[in-house]
Amino acid sequence: MSATTPDAAQSAFARHPLRITLNGQRRELEVLPWTTLLDLLREQLDLIGTKKGCDHGQCGACTVLLNGKRVNACLTLAVMCDGAELTTIEGLADGDQLHPMQQAFIKHDAFQCGYCTPGQICSAVGMANEGRAQTTEQIQELMSGNLCRCGAYSNIRDAIEEALPACRQQDGQGGGQ
């Protein structure tokens, strides 16, 4: 898929209003119906922390938190997010204070090339919100939607395992309700 379509083709199609709370900030935007949330973030709002990996929902690099729940931004139409609260990797830290999951990823060196990292971190925060991952095996299963082609899985798992209790105590941080 290309992010843009020729102007001539677009002229017959209406832009739609999109009101979202993005990383704590209210935004009023207009989008074409076929713009994905991922392309909106990266191409129009210059929030390039969220990564485009496969663009087919298979790799998890584009994971963001929509109303506190982790979703694939590449398979989400922006127009369908009207009224939503959205948190991307750029919105997890509190000023200079990193989110506990971000700190744990640094401590455990939970990346090599780093391309999957924003998605891994957002997915792990979403998993903490779900409250279903208690054991190492459950963490592995419930992080299966995020691929790391460098194979940094063991460090990613260790980072998440360490940060999960702190994330649960954060109670709502990172869009979690």
Next chain:
Amino acid sequence: MNPFHYSKPDSVQDAVHLAGPASQFIAGGTNLLDLMKENVTRPEHLIDITGLPLREVRETEQGGLMIGALVSNADLAWDPLIEQRYPLLSQAILAGASPQLRNMASTGGNLLQRTRCYYFYDASVPCNKREPGSGCPAKDGLNRIHAIFGASVQCVATHPSDMCVALAALEALVHVQGRAGSRVIEFADFHRLPGESPERDNQLADDELITAIELPAAGFAQYSHYLKIRDRASYAFALVSVAAALDMTGPIIREARLVLGGVAHKPWRDKAVESFLVGKAVSRETFSAAADALLQHAEPLEHNAFKVKLARRAIVRALSDAALGGQA
């Protein structure tokens, strides 16, 4: 993705009146948007149904549950009523897709996801399901993941859902609404075999919308198990899956449900094999005989004969685990 018009109706009535041959309903979008990116599907109009009041899971007077079509796969799998009364369904849902996709995907949409046949997904090659009459490269091509039951000369694709395999075993009912009114479709009749018109996956008309899935009271909570065999440990489609559910008095089977996934154009249920199990005592020999009876009708293709052996073992294991209480 092709340009399209977008509308978001507030009521089921408005939604079905907007629908036509060139439109598609969209809820989770996890399969539809992917198909649109690949130019497999090019709707002129997307009707966003996420504003419709179809998000409730409620108890029915018959002792079952009515599940709104927009309940997400994740919410359904982790609903306490589903976990307690229909653990087979919960297990099947959690065996499918990824946590992100399960947060997005809807109950109704899960039924309507399309095959992951590589040829269907590749718009540059013929496919009778995508382009009726153009041919089927899978039949004599790479068909490792394809059907061993119920295929036709036209199409050898499989239905990809895990959730639907459990719903077939539980004899769910599909509630749909169209412009002419509403109707209820038995799960076994909802999906089609490909036959001469593989472009049609199910019995829905263009204007019909799934509004709810109804579960009968019998949940087989004590003795059921969903077993999924795939190429990696998680997040992959089934090569073979088995939904096994038993009702037992002591070691004697009183009722049995046995449905396979990943092997046909729809969840594959063999009622004769279920009848064979009734009245017999639980044993490996009984389960092996049931598996043999079911698989004697298999028609493997060049590259998927392994599915017959795999299914045989998976059936025996799923039934054994179900008889042990489903937790094995």
